[in-house]
Amino acid sequence: MTDRLDLAFSALADPTRRAILTMLLEDDMAVTDVAEPFQMSLAAISKHLSILTRAGLISQEKRGRVKWCKLEPTAMKDASVWMESFGQFEVVNLDAFERFLDDELVDSPDNLTEQTDQA
């Protein structure tokens, strides 16, 4: 219990934490800066960051009095690999191939800002 996948998926289950990961996609950030756009307390964000750290999704390194947060995509990739087993049923076709090529051409991930409203 509480293996890698448990930690990764339950860390990803929270929208605040997903938003944080999206922010870190742009650049490494200090804890205070991560907290800035949110309405909740700094302590709450600090907790979220330690959950993300425990899941291996980010790493934190203290330099001076500032603690820098850095995205660690490896843990996410493990979870992604687990999920991909389920996808094979439907996606092995030219459509997927085309989308793959499209993704290759996109160099900056501007369309990533938490796409929750597109239901």
Add this chain to the structure above:
Amino acid sequence: MTDRLDLAFSALADPTRRAILTMLLEDDMAVTDVAEPFQMSLAAISKHLSILTRAGLISQEKRGRVKWCKLEPTAMKDASVWMESFGQFEVVNLDAFERFLDDELVDSPDNLTEQTDQA
């Protein structure tokens, strides 16, 4: 809150539910048969199944007195797509492309039968 991704990721965060999904990879199953390998009560499994249903990861159809559970990979794929954005850092290269082509050549997914710890 509690949007699609919240539901999908938190459903996937539980090892029992991931095991259930893996079982359903093989074939559609009745609730009782899903419950059989687990040590917990049937009611607990029933709850897990409704969580998976609410997340869209499976569908349930009642035929006679038996409720059949069927894998629905679409919801998982949504989550997978979200995650893949984070992979771009490391995988955008010929390696990924090559693996994609390899997958294309495999016509039957026979190598899927044992990728988890499910006994």
Add this chain to the structure above:
DNA sequence: GCCTTTGTCAACCAACTGGTTGAATAACGT
């Protein structure tokens, strides 16, 4: 030295989770 900034810790709280049990519902076999 002193004040400010950065971040965590500890205690607390309400809400949710994952399990239990026992009763209820619904369809089947005979």
Add this chain to the structure above:
DNA sequence: ACGTTATTCAACCAGTTGGTTGACAAAGGC
């Protein structure tokens, strides 16, 4: 009609989660 099988419902419980606040420690600036 009756007992059996399949599944859910309702109430309950312990433990976890996601937030709060106030106190604290550590590093920097002046």
